Amino acid sequence: MALSTDDIKKIAHLARIEVSGDEAQATLAKLTGIMGLIEQMQAVDTQGIAPMSHSQDVVQRLRDDVVNKTNQREAFQQIAPVLGNGSAERAVDHGLYLVPKVIE
């Protein structure tokens, strides 16, 4: 599959990564290389082999449904991101974490 710089910009936007024009060109070259590798692997005959989602052949361990976390809000909010107004004030209010206004 041939990638374009537009694809790179779209992927970067979805991942919220800022990519300049030059960086997009460089990234395009690298990603094209990776796609080539994948194409090479896809040539291998995998008929009859179950798809693998994880590298280890083990299954998920389950946890009993028992509350074992206590309220650590004060500790967590002391290391919350700062307000960004130049002060060291944390972006929290009445127990809420504050973020720039979300408008639907």
Added chain:
Amino acid sequence: MEWEVVIGLETHAQLQTKTKIFSGASTAFGAEPNTQACEVSIALPGVLPVLNKEAVHCAIKFGLAVDAEIAPRSVFARKNYFYPDLPKGYQISQYELPVVGKGAITIQVPAVGKNPAYEKVVNITRAHLEEDAGKSVHGAVEGMSGIDLNRAGTPLLEIVTEPDMRSAAEAVAYAKKLHELVQWIGICDGNMQEGSFRCDVNVSVRPKGSDKLGTRREIKNLNSFRFMQQAIEYETRWQIETLEDGGVIHQATVLFNPDTGETRAMRSKEEANDYRYFPDPDLLPLEITEADKAQVQLLMPELPSAMKTRFETQYGLTNYDAATLTASRDLADYFVATVNAGAEAKPAANWAMGAIAAKLNAEEKSLADSPVSAVQLASLLKRIADSTISNNAAKQVFEAMWNGEGEVDAIIEAKGLKQVSDTGAIEAIIDDVLAANQAMVEEFKAGKEKAFNALVGQAMKASRGKANPAQVNEILKAKLGA
């Protein structure tokens, strides 16, 4: 042109676990903001998810209840998107390999106008486990939004149907049936106000007879059945009018505004691959063995469909009565308790579905709050069965019991409602009535059948409603030589 609406539902049922799906933080509703948001809920770097066994059991229960394939191996995937109430930048969900596969639910669509009630099978495409996001709170601080992550990580089962429904009534009947089922099997509290049961409805229209699906629009987050009905009806009309005016439907997510009764496009639907799903490397595949399923099967209550069949055979109820009683577990339990307390099945069914349901409805109460218990109803029905009171008097006794005026026998005594079944007393009453209403007697003898009923009425009135109506009929017939 005649149009057909095609509807499919995606429902998020919040699972009744004590803790979150991937951490031991409490899921209790209504806590102070972020007091139940542990390091996993707020996505601190380095934390790892550990799957809650009870959430898996809930999913298995649902799979068993809708006769679905339960995947021996399913995989958790990351659904990637950015939003402040999702601090990880991805929601852990299931994509290619969900825990529950194809199943089916039989719904009862109620009669509307001239169209009779009917049954229909709605196919379940899949159901998968996922985590809920947090909540945004607006207006607390100027220019900012507040984030409460107490809800983040709450276990959800997303239940997806095939596009099988063909009217708003069918969609609502399905949603109600599913709502009852998840409560019946004890996996969800069904509280729609608190968001424990939320429905997204996919609606498209096409020319009747076409087998091609139209472009769909998804109505998000409907939290009442009434709004669902209104939203689907509005959306259907809007799509048909748009197409008839030569317009085109674009795939979109829409919101329903209960104040205007209208739907409005929210944002153009992102392509599914924009979420860039991939298997979550932090979670290993979930394995469910036959032994796991057998263990959960032991915890399953008798399902509504099985109970309905049993009610028909064991109690001789009609298909309709059995279906109505088993539409809710509370109602079914109430009926069984009434019968177990000594009432006959048919009257117990009639009173539970009739007088009790009507009262509860009018007062917006649930059966748990009914002032008349199953045992009290049974004692009332026993007094009808042994002819102590008439059906009419029973209604008065019921009213009095409902208003907390005491037990059945005391009320019958206090109100003097005991039925007169003494033949001599009734004969005396009838003799008086015949003497006082010679004209009616002549009419009857001249062939006017109606006069007989009038005489029965007079006799009942003379006894102040207390005479046994069957005996009055019999004696009157004998006296008139009819």
